[in-house]
Structure formats: structure tokens, C-alpha cells
Amino acid sequence: MPGYGQFCPIAQAAEVLTERWTPLVIRELALTGSCRFNDIQRGVPLMSSSLLSKRLRQLERAGIVEHRQREYHLTPAGQELGPVIAQIGIWSERWLRRPIFEETPDTGLLMWWIRTTVKCDLLPAGRTVVHFNFLGAPEKLRYFWLVLPEADLCLSDPGFGVDITVRSDPKTLTAVWVGDLGLAAALGTHAVELEGQRTLVRSFPRWFGLHPLFATVDHPASRPRLAA
Numbered sequence: 497m498p499g500y501g502q503f504c505p506i507a508q509a510a511e512v513l514t515e516r517w518t519p520l521v522i523r524e525l526a527l528t529g530s531c532r533f534n535d536i537q538r539g540v541p542l543m544s545s546s547l548l549s550k551r552l553r554q555l556e557r558a559g560i561v562e563h564r565q566r567e568y569h570l571t572p573a574g575q576e577l578g579p580v581i582a583q584i585g586i587w588s589e590r591w592l593r594r595p596i597f598e599e600t601p602d603t604g605l606l607m608w609w610i611r612t613t614v615k616c617d618l619l620p621a622g623r624t625v626v627h628f629n630f631l632g633a634p635e636k637l638r639y640f641w642l643v644l645p646e647a648d649l650c651l652s653d654p655g656f657g658v659d660i661t662v663r664s665d666p667k668t669l670t671a672v673w674v675g676d677l678g679l680a681a682a683l684g685t686h687a688v689e690l691e692g693q694r695t696l697v698r699s700f701p702r703w704f705g706l707h708p709l710f711a712t713v714d715h716p717a718s719r720p721r722l723a724a
Contacts, residue, residue, distance in 0.1 A: 499511050512554070512555075512558045512560070513577075515551065515554065517540060517543050517547065517548070517551055518551050518554070518555070519581060519584070520539070520540050520543075521536060521540065521543075521548065521551050521552065521555070522555070522560070522570075522574070522577055522581055523539070523581050523585075524536045524539040524540065525561065525568060525569075525570050525574065526570060526574065526575070526577060526578035526581055526582075527578065527581065527582060527709075528609065528612050529612065531567040531568050531569055532566070532567055532568075533548070533549075533552075533566075533568070536548065536552075536568065538604075538605075538608050539605070539608060539609075541602065541604065541605055552568055555574070558573075559571055559573050560573050560574040560577065561574055582709055585709055585710060586709055586710065586713055589709075589710040589713045590713050590714070590715055590716070590719065591719055593710075595676070596667055596670050596671055596674070596676065599667065600632060600633050600634065600665075600666045600667070601666045601667060601670045602637070602666075603628075603630045603633050603637045603638070603640070603666045604637050606666070606669065606670050606673065607628060607640045607642070607649055608649060609673075609707075610642070610673060610705070611642055611647045611649050612647065613673075613704075613705035613706065613707065613708060614626075614642070614644060614647070614703060614704065614705045615702070615703045615704075615705050616644050616645035616647075616703075618699065618702050618703040619644060619645065619696075619703055620695070620696075623643065623644070623645075623656060624643075624644045624645075624659050624660075624696070625641055625642070625643055625644075625654065625656050625657060625658050625659050625660075626641070626642040626644065626658075626659065626660050626661075626662060627639070627640070627641055627642075627658040627660070627661040627662070628640040628641075628642065628661075628662050628669075629661060629662070629663045629664075630664065630665065630666045630669070631663060631664065631665045632665050632666070633665075633666050636651075639651070639652075641653055641654055641658070643656065658692065659692055659693050659696055660690060660691070660692030660693060660696040660697060660700070661690070661691045661692055662688065662689075662690060662700075663688070663689040663690075663691070664682070664687060664688040664689070665687070668682055668687045668688060669682075669688060672688065672706070673706055673707055673711070674706070674707050674710055674711060675706055675707060675710060675711030675712065675713070675721065676721060679701050679704070679706075680701065683701075
């Protein structure tokens with residue numbers, strides 16, 4: 497790992513934390529609660545398994561991560577980084593973030609994150625199955641079944657029956673989840689369509705859950721929130 501040759505604490509921290517992919521690995525551990533290797537990799541799908549293994553070993557050597565019982569957990573030093581990573585994201589949302597420019601954002605990654613933000617305490621008791629249908633997405637990433645409250649994400653019908661179906665194109669639902677597009681507006685224009693149990697449809701805006709950090713960030717007048 498190349499060094500900056502400076503005694504400055506910022507330089508020394510950057511030697512560890514600014515390696516390619518490292519901040520995103522810490523994001524998965526600190527902000528999404530992933531601790532198994534495969535779960536961490538689902539949050540960084542373009543990162544190779546070998547590189548992820550290398551970064552995790554580097555974080556272990558730095559005292560930020562510890563590996564126990566086939567899981568990766570943040571040490572006290574790593575836990576202290578959680579708010580730092582979150583604040584970097586908030587700052588970027590306010591000042592830097594680009595619009596969602598992909599015609600078909602990665603729906604697998606979107607769903608992997610959505611599963612962590614659903615407010616299960618606002619759902620009826622027992623199992624709830626939410627079927628997501630992404631119009632225009634690649635065939636393999638078009639249909640998802642989210643089983644709650646376990647937050648199990650399935651690529652094929654788990655066989656429990658569907659309680660509510662959510663239909664949208666990938667760009668629209670991504671824009672809603674990150675706060676670029678209001679859910680009420682998307683529902684009003686039928687850019688997001690709901691079908692299923694009436695109580696779940698009516699309460700969808702309350703339990704669906706937007707990004708807990710970025711969807712509500714205030715933007716200065718010079719950097720208005722970007723429309724999708």
C-alpha cells in the first residue's frame with residue numbers, strides 16, 4: 497500500500513481508507529449491516545471476489561475489521577468510522593451527487609438496499625410478500641420477491657403468495673428511493689403502480705422506506721436536488 501510520507505493524521509488515514517473500493521466496503525459493514533462475505537459483495541457487485549478479500553485483509557491488518565465465525569465485524573475503530581462514512585455521503589448528496597443517468601440502474605443493487613429500509617413495524621403481523629416488477633429491466637433483473645419481516649430477497653417466486661405488487665421502471669423507483677422524485681408524485685402519474693391488499697396499498701408510503709440518510713438531505717439553492 498503506497499504511503500504519502502507525511503506524519504499528518506489525515507494523510508495516514510487516507511493511506512488506509514482511500515484505497516479503491518475500501519470506503520464502499522466499510523459502507524456495507526457500517527451502514528447496511530452486512531457481515532457475511534457474499535452479502536458484502538452483493539453491495540459492491542462490480543468488485544471482484546479476490547479484490548474484496550484483499551481489502552478485507554487490509555482492513556483487518558489496520559484494526560478496522562475482525563474476522564470471526566465466517567463473518568466480518570467492525571472493531572471499535574471501525575464502528576467509529578460509521579458516522580464518518582455517513583457524513584461523507586450526506587456531504588456528497590448535498591454538493592456533488594450526479595443525476596441518475598443510467599437508463600436502467602442496477603435493480604439488484606437497488607433491491608438489496610431497499611430490503612434494509614422497509615419499516616416492518618408498520619406492516620401487518622405475520623409474513624408479507626412484496627413483488628417488484630421493473631418494467632424494461634433486463635430479464636434476469638426484472639422480478640424480485642421481498643419476504644418480510646425476514647428481509648429475504650428472492651429472484652424467483654418463493655411460493656408464499658404475493659400480498660402487494662410494485663410496478664415501475666428502474667430509473668423511477670431508484671429516483672424515488674434516493675429522494676430525487678416524490679413518491680406521491682410518482683404514484684399520481686402512475687410511474688409507480690401498486691396492486692394488492694388494499695391496506696398495504698394505502699399504507700405503502702409509510703412502510704416502504706426511503707434512503708435513511710440521503711432522501712431528506714437539504715440542498716442549498718445553488719445545488720437544488722436533481723430531478724430524475
